[in-house]
Amino acid sequence: MLRAAHARWRPALRRAARTLALLSPFLLGSCGGEGRTRGAAASNALLVVGYDREPDTLNRFSTHILEDVQTCVIEGLVTNDEHMNIVPVLAASIPTLENGGVVMRPDGGMDVTWKLRPGVRWHDGVPFTSADVKFTVDAINSPDYNPESTDGFDRISSVDTPDSLTAIVHYREPYAPYQLQFVRGALPRHVLEGKDIDRATEYNRAPLGTGPYRVAEWKTGEYILLERVPNYWRGSAFPKIERIQFKFIPNTTTRVNQLASGEAHVVALVPWDKYRELATIPGLTVHRMPGNSYEHITLNQRQVPAFRDVRVRRALTHAIDRELIARTILDSLAPVVHGAIQPVSWAFTDSVQHYPFDPARARTLLDSAGWTDADGDGIREREGVRLGFTLLTQAGFAIRESVSQAVQRMLRDVGADVKIQLVDGTAISSLWFEGKFDAMLHWWHMPADPEITLFFASDRTPPAGRNINYVADSTLDRLMYASDREIDQARRRAILVRVQQRLAELAPEIPLYNVTRLDGVPAALRNFKGNPTNTGVFWNVWEWDVGTGPTAPQG
Numbered sequence: 001m002l003r004a005a006h007a008r009w010r011p012a013l014r015r016a017a018r019t020l021a022l023l024s025p026f027l028l029g030s031c032g033g034e035g036r037t038r039g040a041a042a043s044n045a046l047l048v049v050g051y052d053r054e055p056d057t058l059n060r061f062s063t064h065i066l067e068d069v070q071t072c073v074i075e076g077l078v079t080n081d082e083h084m085n086i087v088p089v090l091a092a093s094i095p096t097l098e099n100g101g102v103v104m105r106p107d108g109g110m111d112v113t114w115k116l117r118p119g120v121r122w123h124d125g126v127p128f129t130s131a132d133v134k135f136t137v138d139a140i141n142s143p144d145y146n147p148e149s150t151d152g153f154d155r156i157s158s159v160d161t162p163d164s165l166t167a168i169v170h171y172r173e174p175y176a177p178y179q180l181q182f183v184r185g186a187l188p189r190h191v192l193e194g195k196d197i198d199r200a201t202e203y204n205r206a207p208l209g210t211g212p213y214r215v216a217e218w219k220t221g222e223y224i225l226l227e228r229v230p231n232y233w234r235g236s237a238f239p240k241i242e243r244i245q246f247k248f249i250p251n252t253t254t255r256v257n258q259l260a261s262g263e264a265h266v267v268a269l270v271p272w273d274k275y276r277e278l279a280t281i282p283g284l285t286v287h288r289m290p291g292n293s294y295e296h297i298t299l300n301q302r303q304v305p306a307f308r309d310v311r312v313r314r315a316l317t318h319a320i321d322r323e324l325i326a327r328t329i330l331d332s333l334a335p336v337v338h339g340a341i342q343p344v345s346w347a348f349t350d351s352v353q354h355y356p357f358d359p360a361r362a363r364t365l366l367d368s369a370g371w372t373d374a375d376g377d378g379i380r381e382r383e384g385v386r387l388g389f390t391l392l393t394q395a396g397f398a399i400r401e402s403v404s405q406a407v408q409r410m411l412r413d414v415g416a417d418v419k420i421q422l423v424d425g426t427a428i429s430s431l432w433f434e435g436k437f438d439a440m441l442h443w444w445h446m447p448a449d450p451e452i453t454l455f456f457a458s459d460r461t462p463p464a465g466r467n468i469n470y471v472a473d474s475t476l477d478r479l480m481y482a483s484d485r486e487i488d489q490a491r492r493r494a495i496l497v498r499v500q501q502r503l504a505e506l507a508p509e510i511p512l513y514n515v516t517r518l519d520g521v522p523a524a525l526r527n528f529k530g531n532p533t534n535t536g537v538f539w540n541v542w543e544w545d546v547g548t549g550p551t552a553p554q555g
Helices: 002-032 068-073 130-140 176-180 201-205 252-261 272-278 310-318 322-328 359-368 398-413 425-433 474-485 489-506 537-543
Strands: 047-051 078-080 086-088 102-104 110-115 156-163 166-171 213-219 223-228 243-248 284-289 293-299 388-394 417-423 439-445 509-514 517-522
Touching (some): 047 252, 068 213, 068 223, 130 166, 176 474, 252 398, 272 284, 272 398, 310 359, 310 509, 322 398, 322 509, 398 417, 398 439, 425 439
Parallel strands (some): 047 243, 388 417, 388 439
Antiparallel strands (some): 078 086, 213 223, 223 243, 284 517
């Protein structure tokens, strides 16, 4: 039975893979051959970034879209380096129990003292102080502001500022991910105090920061141009690059072609099927590293009643041959994974329930859930309702479109009717934020801390978090919140192992594969180090240099 089902859609998969393979050289050749338009070479005067989508806002607390542009402008108290270490930026050091920066209170709460780096100023010359940290917490917890997430901040009771360089954050309970609480930085109090932050258009399109760059121009639909700021706090020698242009190129093929032709100098997250072609282009380095990210299918239980039955969710997972997708469409560069915490994390375990490709098992599960094909049209029904849903994913993302089509065929084989909806990457934000979709093929780029409460706790649906599966399980909730309250890493990992096992049992989403990072950069770009986390590759842009110093490592 398994082999027979396999054979039905394998030719279609092969056709898709062959089409991609045939198209790529042609498209690259049409742009990269004689007579093509070549862009100016990367230099410290201008670096052009081919970017997959236009940001909805540059306010770091108001968006879930990758924050690469913002990272160049707004610095956090901390960031993540290329090894997923949490390192200080605007903070003078990382507070810990050992250095006295973290104190557990007798009443069960926790106090964290952040010492800020002296001498840092906002781009307008006003000193960056602890008052900005306090203002940020108060703003995010205020009913007058609608941030992308309040997770973590809503566990803070107050912030004291005994002096301009000290912020003492008081938590109602221990909060293990506290070190990343301010990775997005702070809002400038002297600019935003008394204003409606949701409608502060001037700030949200050109935010004030302390980083190496500021926004020079945002041409809607085309690009955002950043220019270096004078008197950057790291010294006049930084940043090295004068201007960075983020050019909006939603179509992956166009983006990769421009990388190949030199019209774009940097493209993060190059599609896997392009890797072998791009790796041979002189002057270009494709940096490769395992990502702390995973592609998956979110199953919106609020929108689709069938998804509320765990037998249906397990059946759909069994029905998808993820290994075949990884071998064909992903060129074996993105390994299959079975959960939200990735192998690069210290909390990862593979000791969880797996769902191998088994369409016979999928059909049995659907039968037991009452979904049968009574009228013989190949689609199952129950109580007059067809087993069907719409799978939303990003338009112009060729691999996602191919994976969606493969998933559609595989699920059809077990009696589920899937329609594919392609939506612009920026427009997806509002749809998921409002829960207006059935299922979604997308990825989460995870932070260095393995907290996943944000994604699966029953009280972390938007806007409190990112539980867009709308899963609700009291056992999972209890375990996740217990892990958040455990500061000791060994004990916390033991709880997180149980979290991952419970999550796999519930199968609220369908994990597909790890997002191995392939980032295309000029071979002449020095100090490019990459980053596996959601911090992104621009975390150390201040030291990027085209032409001097050690070269970027080859992928």
